[in-house]
Amino acid sequence: MKIIAAGIILMSIAAGSAQAESCTKSRDHLLGSLGGDLAQPPQAYQGLFKICLATMSITNVKDAFVLRDGGIAVIPKQDSVAATAATLSKFCDAYPRSTLRFLSRKDLLQANSVSRIVKMSSTGATSCRKIKGTAPS
Numbered sequence: 001m002k003i004i005a006a007g008i009i010l011m012s013i014a015a016g017s018a019q020a021e022s023c024t025k026s027r028d029h030l031l032g033s034l035g036g037d038l039a040q041p042p043q044a045y046q047g048l049f050k051i052c053l054a055t056m057s058i059t060n061v062k063d064a065f066v067l068r069d070g071g072i073a074v075i076p077k078q079d080s081v082a083a084t085a086a087t088l089s090k091f092c093d094a095y096p097r098s099t100l101r102f103l104s105r106k107d108l109l110q111a112n113s114v115s116r117i118v119k120m121s122s123t124g125a126t127s128c129r130k131i132k133g134t135a136p137s
Helices: 002-018 020-033 040-054 080-092 105-111 130-134
Strands: 061-066 072-076 100-102
Touching: 020 040, 020 061, 040 072, 040 080, 061 100, 072 080, 100 130
Parallel strands: 072 100
Antiparallel strands: 061 072
16 A cells, blocks of 8 residues: 555656756756766756746746756747847846856757757857956956
8 A cells, every 4th residue: 555655656746847847857957867967066056946947937938947057048939139138138137147048949959858958058148247248358
């Protein structure tokens, strides 16, 4: 009887985690699967996770992910210049030391899983420090 109950609990946990949002999936993948291959200490990814969750509340953000190199990647709802600028402005006002990478349709075709997305680089994206003019020269 205890074995059956334990099995049901494990199945419900697995089903619940399968429905977790991408911030949780990306953080869990980074801390679980990549282990020693991280660009930052594990505690830094907990902070990035909180930023990722808050980023999900920005109007133009459809989905968000924590990246291995410390950036945040987003799938925008609208891919227009005005919508992108507004999203970037809100993100950089809230997190001036972070980097936001917008994922294009091409990016999503190439990186069709969380494990591939978290390995993407945010170095091509302009950091909020540079946008706000606070980057060291």
